Amino acid sequence: MCGSPLFATYxxxxxxxxxEKNEFPTGVNSQWRYAQLLPVKSPSCIISLGEGWTPLILSRRLGKHLGLRMLRIKDESQNPTTSFKDRGLCVAVSKHYELGSKxxxxPSAGxxxxxxxxxxxxAGLKSYIFMPHDTPFGFFSQCELFGAVTTRVEGTISDAGAEMNTQNGDWTDLSTTKEPYRIEGKKTLxxxxxxxTGWSVPDAIVCPTGGGTAIIGIWKAFDELEGIGLIGSERPKMFAAQSGGCAPIVRAIEKGTDNIEHWMNGETEALGLRVPNPFAGRLILQAIRQSGGDAVAVAEQDIQPTRRMASxxxxxxxxxxxxxxxxxxSNLVDLGKIDYDEDxxxxxxxxxxxYIDIR
Ligand SMILES: Cc1ncc(COP(=O)(O)O)c(C=O)c1O
Known part of the structure; x- marks a missing residue:
């Protein structure tokens, strides 16, 4: 174990x-249109439920409300299990299925x-899930519906990971960024x-960030697109958004450090962002800094009203x-870090x- 994330290369x-010969991409309406830049070798091992190729929706009203000329929303709720996690887990499960995992x-926030x-x-394989005890019931019941064995753990996703490691099971560990193929799926974003956007890049991309797979994956994607000649050296500014209740990346950016300090007693209702110490912290910080972006914390009490307003x-x-x-x-626009004219x-x-708790 080197203690750092591994990256697939092509x-x-x-x-x-x-x-140049075959017209990339292929016209497949899922993330597998980019199969040449994904790690699964045998098409029969691709366990696809139709993930990816989600719409990039031109905001009709939210952008204007936030003071932007052009805002587009990449709607990842339209993935098979309604989140962007499908991209990475589809590739990881497919690749490990190909490699013979059983x-x-x-550990997961949900x-x-x-x-x-x-x-x-x-894939017809077993799964073992470790989630914080306060994860809403809907997440547990859906995992169980798919046949997973679930375990409730006191604390955050870090504690869930620690509990998983004590069990030392005969399984493939799919933990965020400790497993290399989830990033490969995420990069299809x-x-x-x-x-x-016509093989271009926007001026700015805003990523709600916990473990950082989206930022790291998107950043890797642009390098690969440049490597195959579909874009040039232009890059968007990458912005990470976190809740003020658990904002280790924002703190590291503000302090100018290269290491993430563990955020003690992290709390936020945006459970996917309650990651006190992301394993790939250095890569997240690197992507933000190289891009000229930033990390921004938001007030916990603004989350629900914003969710209702935006929906x-x-x-x-x-x-x-x-x-x-x-x-x-919204904070970045107010601070002048994103301009009205930016795409x-x-x-x-x-x-x-x-998130609706129906117990
Ligand atoms: C809906 C949602 N958004 C964002 C995140 C954060 O993603 P990442 O850990 O890749 O930064 C999560 C993680 O659980 C999530 O579920």
Whole structure:
């Protein structure tokens, strides 16, 4: 164990030659249109439920409300299990299925757990899920519906991960950024944003950020697109949005450090963002800094009102994590870090439907 994330690499010159002959991408209406830049070798091992190729929706009203000329929303709630986690877990489960795994385990704040359970079920494999005790019931019941074995753990996702490690099961560990193929799936977000804007890049991308797979994946995607000649050296500014109740990345950016300090007693209702010490912290900070972006914290009490306001303005199912992104975007506009004229993409990373506690 090197203690750092591993990255998959590709023969970009080979892919470049290939796409010149065969018209990349292929026209498949899922993230697998980019199969040449994904790690699964045998098409029969691709466990697809139709993930990715989600719409990039031109905001009719929210952008104007926030003081922006052009805001587009990448609506990840339209993925098979209603969050962007499907991208990464689809690729990870498919690749490990190809490599012969028989079971998976992961600690999760909720959405990744549902996604892993669904893809493991589709592959006919077992899944073991460890979630914080206060994760809403809907997440547990959906995992169980897909046949997962679930465990409730006191504390945050970090504690859930620690509990999982004590069990030392005979499974493949799918933990965020400790497993290399989830990032590969997440990077298709960057491919799609670029393709959907005519193989260009927007001026700014706002990512609600916990473990950081979206920021890291999107950043990697643009390098690969440049490597195969579909874009040049232009890059968007990458912005991470976090709740003030758990904002280790914002604190590291403000302090100018390269390491993330563990955020003690992290609390936020945007549960996917309650990640006190992201494993790939250095890579998140690197992408933000290299891009000329920033990290922004939002007030916890603004999350629900923003969620309601944005859902009502756009007719979209905006989850609490995405509401943090929208609050963050609003703060960035107020601070003059994003201008009226800039072309901004905001990720609606997932639906909020499972947050309704029906016990
Ligand atoms: C809906 C949603 N948005 C954002 C995040 C944060 O994603 P990441 O950990 O990749 O930064 C999560 C993580 O659980 C999530 O479920």
């Amino acid at each position: 023969d970009l010159a080979g892919v470049r030659e290939d796409i 079971a998976f385990a992961l 959405n990744a757990a549902v996604s892993a359970s669904a893809y493991a079920a589709a 960057g491919f799609e944003i670029s393709e959907q 009502k303005l756009e007719g979209l199912d905006i989850g609490p994590e995405a509401a943090v992104g929208i609050c963050g975007l 901004v993409v905001m990720l609606n990373t997932g639906s909020g439907a499972r």
